[in-house]
Amino acid sequence: MASFSNHDAQRSLRAVRWPLRLTWLGMLAEALVQSLWPLLTVCLFVLGALMLGLQDVVIVEVVWAAAVIAGTGALATLGYAFVKFRVPSKVQAVARLDASLPGRPLQALSDQQTIGADDAASTEVWRAHQARMAARAASAEPVAADLRVSARDPYALRYLAILVFGIALLFGSIWRVGSVAQMAPGGAGLAAGPVWEGWAESPRYTGRPTIYLNDIAEGALRVPVGSLITLRLYGEVGALTLSETVSGRTDVPPASDPAQDFTVVQNGTVTINGPGGRSWEIEVIPDAPPQIAVLADPDASAMGEMTLPFEASDDYGVEAGEARFTLDLASVERRYGLTIDPETRPDLIVPLPTPIAGNRRAFEENLIEDFSEHPWANLPVLAHLSALDGAEQKFETAPRPMVLPGRRFFDPVAAAVIEQRRDLLWSRVNNGRISQILRATSYLPEDLFRKQTDALRLRKVIRQLETFANYGLSDDMQEDLAQEMWDLALILEEGDLADAAERMRRAQERLNEAIKNGASDEEIAELMRELRRATEDYLQQLSRQAQRQQEENQNGPPGDQQNSMQMTQDDLQRMMDRIQELMEQGRMAEAQQALQELQEMMENMRVTQSQQGQGGQSAGEQAMEGLSETLREQQGLSDQAFRDLQEQFNPGAQAGESEGNEGRNGGQGQGQSHEGQQGRGEGGDQQSGAQDGDPSQGQQGQGTEGSIAERQRALREELRRQQQNLPGAGTTEGDAARGALDRAGRAMDDAEEALRNDDLAEAIDNQGQAMEALREGMRALGEMMAQQEQNQQPGQGTQQSDRRAENRDPLGREAGNSGADGDNGPLALNDDAYGRARELLDEIRRRSGQVERPEVERDYLKRLLDRF
Numbered sequence: 001m002a003s004f005s006n007h008d009a010q011r012s013l014r015a016v017r018w019p020l021r022l023t024w025l026g027m028l029a030e031a032l033v034q035s036l037w038p039l040l041t042v043c044l045f046v047l048g049a050l051m052l053g054l055q056d057v058v059i060v061e062v063v064w065a066a067a068v069i070a071g072t073g074a075l076a077t078l079g080y081a082f083v084k085f086r087v088p089s090k091v092q093a094v095a096r097l098d099a100s101l102p103g104r105p106l107q108a109l110s111d112q113q114t115i116g117a118d119d120a121a122s123t124e125v126w127r128a129h130q131a132r133m134a135a136r137a138a139s140a141e142p143v144a145a146d147l148r149v150s151a152r153d154p155y156a157l158r159y160l161a162i163l164v165f166g167i168a169l170l171f172g173s174i175w176r177v178g179s180v181a182q183m184a185p186g187g188a189g190l191a192a193g194p195v196w197e198g199w200a201e202s203p204r205y206t207g208r209p210t211i212y213l214n215d216i217a218e219g220a221l222r223v224p225v226g227s228l229i230t231l232r233l234y235g236e237v238g239a240l241t242l243s244e245t246v247s248g249r250t251d252v253p254p255a256s257d258p259a260q261d262f263t264v265v266q267n268g269t270v271t272i273n274g275p276g277g278r279s280w281e282i283e284v285i286p287d288a289p290p291q292i293a294v295l296a297d298p299d300a301s302a303m304g305e306m307t308l309p310f311e312a313s314d315d316y317g318v319e320a321g322e323a324r325f326t327l328d329l330a331s332v333e334r335r336y337g338l339t340i341d342p343e344t345r346p347d348l349i350v351p352l353p354t355p356i357a358g359n360r361r362a363f364e365e366n367l368i369e370d371f372s373e374h375p376w377a378n379l380p381v382l383a384h385l386s387a388l389d390g391a392e393q394k395f396e397t398a399p400r401p402m403v404l405p406g407r408r409f410f411d412p413v414a415a416a417v418i419e420q421r422r423d424l425l426w427s428r429v430n431n432g433r434i435s436q437i438l439r440a441t442s443y444l445p446e447d448l449f450r451k452q453t454d455a456l457r458l459r460k461v462i463r464q465l466e467t468f469a470n471y472g473l474s475d476d477m478q479e480d481l482a483q484e485m486w487d488l489a490l491i492l493e494e495g496d497l498a499d500a501a502e503r504m505r506r507a508q509e510r511l512n513e514a515i516k517n518g519a520s521d522e523e524i525a526e527l528m529r530e531l532r533r534a535t536e537d538y539l540q541q542l543s544r545q546a547q548r549q550q551e552e553n554q555n556g557p558p559g560d561q562q563n564s565m566q567m568t569q570d571d572l573q574r575m576m577d578r579i580q581e582l583m584e585q586g587r588m589a590e591a592q593q594a595l596q597e598l599q600e601m602m603e604n605m606r607v608t609q610s611q612q613g614q615g616g617q618s619a620g621e622q623a624m625e626g627l628s629e630t631l632r633e634q635q636g637l638s639d640q641a642f643r644d645l646q647e648q649f650n651p652g653a654q655a656g657e658s659e660g661n662e663g664r665n666g667g668q669g670q671g672q673s674h675e676g677q678q679g680r681g682e683g684g685d686q687q688s689g690a691q692d693g694d695p696s697q698g699q700q701g702q703g704t705e706g707s708i709a710e711r712q713r714a715l716r717e718e719l720r721r722q723q724q725n726l727p728g729a730g731t732t733e734g735d736a737a738r739g740a741l742d743r744a745g746r747a748m749d750d751a752e753e754a755l756r757n758d759d760l761a762e763a764i765d766n767q768g769q770a771m772e773a774l775r776e777g778m779r780a781l782g783e784m785m786a787q788q789e790q791n792q793q794p795g796q797g798t799q800q801s802d803r804r805a806e807n808r809d810p811l812g813r814e815a816g817n818s819g820a821d822g823d824n825g826p827l828a829l830n831d832d833a834y835g836r837a838r839e840l841l842d843e844i845r846r847r848s849g850q851v852e853r854p855e856v857e858r859d860y861l862k863r864l865l866d867r868f
Helices: 006-015 017-051 060-084 090-099 105-110 120-138 157-171 174-183 412-426 428-441 452-467 475-494 500-516 521-552 569-584 588-604 619-649 682-691 695-702 708-724 732-756 760-791 798-806 833-848 855-867
Strands: 196-201 219-224 228-233 241-244 259-263 268-273 279-285 291-294 305-313 318-327 348-351 362-370 380-389 394-396 400-403
Touching (some): 017 060, 017 090, 017 157, 017 174, 090 105, 105 120, 228 241, 228 268, 291 380, 305 318, 412 428, 412 475, 428 452, 452 475, 521 569, 569 588, 619 708, 619 732, 619 760, 708 732, 732 760, 760 855, 833 855
Antiparallel strands (some): 196 228, 228 259, 268 279, 291 305, 318 348, 318 380, 380 394, 380 400
């Protein structure tokens, strides 16, 4: 081993000179910070207060007291700095750097051997030790300075001083510091800065910044009308004076008043006369009143909901708006109960919707309201739309005559009750006449009412009207009777929807009546959708009844099969599509004839069951059907959650109508239900009923009342029951199916929790994961069933394969070989499946690019695009 000499030790010490110098600089900075932070804190506090102009808003005595305190604090902190500050020595820097290294190598390199210097072996050991210390010293790095002073400043006054100074830099001015010199005796003549200050503050609604007049040179200055100009004149009173012609004031304060405040209302000049004065030519930026206009006549839905499109604009933004409806008494057809003068009622006033976020300078919106229960429903009114801007300027449109939309009633008794309700709200003088008409109308209740309770409710209303005929109705009694008559009319119009056959017949009658009376296209389309839903429910009940009869009689359903008519659901769907097509083309006579033929066919129709139940089903097929039904119900819950998410940001829309949400279940979409029309189990059908806008059917079919979260929990329990009966335990495919269903169950639990927390976006994501896991489980189960069929002898399983060929997935497609993929057959309800898919994808892209939609909805649409 090479020997290590003293020269080598000195060279090793020189190698650490840069880490040593940096360590010394860090110690110097540490000494400066720890000794000067009180002085810097006081300086920043004082400078920030002066830049903010606090000395100008308090009396001079307070300024002097603060100056004494600040001076005392500055002296004290300066003395503290002199006492605490010490320049670090080189020895201290070496000691700090050496302490950061293991074994203190720098000290070891400086040591001399005092014992055993004559012994060669001892000398060799000493040199080896020095060599190791030199290697350690070579790895030395600068020691970071400790700039923390939190132990000396427990209240963080230094940070507060920095904050005050930062605010002063943003909102203050360095010129204000000079104003404090004028407060000293004779200081006015020694002031180095300007002796006046001024600001032009624009109205807040304009969004324009405040102008500091000291930074504006003489010349033209444009400010919005209503701007507030504030001027402060310092120094000897009378040295500076103000003259202005922009405020139009009649009561003008003295021109030498040190504090001047006035509002700009016209063009003119503002001049500060005296040393350092300036003059500006003020040009007023006018504030135009807002504008609002109705874009088209109001559009009324079949249920009476009005949609009135309008546009509004303003140069700075519309603050608010309202629609006011006044009864157009001159246009009212004064007959029957309207012949007498109406009672005085206040105008109907509703606020206009405005954009929640974004620019309000120009926008288009729709006023969506339901005035069906208002006394002026279906009567002529005058509509006035008004808009208000930030300057309290108001603009109102000219009166626009229109008929206030309301719900139309097609049942004759319901229409009569609603007409008498209108007369009652028109004037209480009609009390006696209304009771007589209603009593005459209900003379033969057994011929008019389907339920005795409806007749009893009407009789109660008549008795109350007759009781108060002589004493007069109070306001509260009038409102209560009107509400009672409205509820009764709804019951008479809707009927008992629990009976599917009665519901279908009622839907056919209402549609037929609407065609006869020349109803609007929207009303006919709504009634056509109701007929579709009622017919579907009726077919489901017929199917279940036929199945029960077949179980009781294995030889087939009773009855004369030759005299009965058989119809598939596709045939029925084509007939209703033909009726709707005829109505859209305006061929109402042909549409009415086709509707009559449909009624006759439905009366003679029976539903036959296939023979798939005779041979029984395997455990795999039963599990596959159960999972398919679970997948359909999960899809329905996801659709409903998505509609609820849309309606959170468009509260005026009805279910399924949010921003053009058509084609889905929800009672307002056009076209087919998303579940399809064939091959659905009872649970899926009932779920569809709920989504198609019939709450009673949804609750009855679902079997679980309450919110969507409770339905999600019930579906999770059903999946857990299916997992217990899942076949194929121990096989690769069976274990894969169980694993997929476990993931689906966890996703359902997360979806339920998100729904209870009202986090619809998170719930939709979890529901999508649950559906994907269900599809994977069904795919694995189908592969297991296909493997079992391959292991069977020739000829076995043919009947089972035929039965699976009859099954269809939720979209009406024939299942593939696995029975789970469902993508090997054409769409049963749509010959152009791929074209429809492209249309849906284009619609999703269009909606995701609309910036006015809520960010949550756009994120969800983008995730759909990423997934599909």
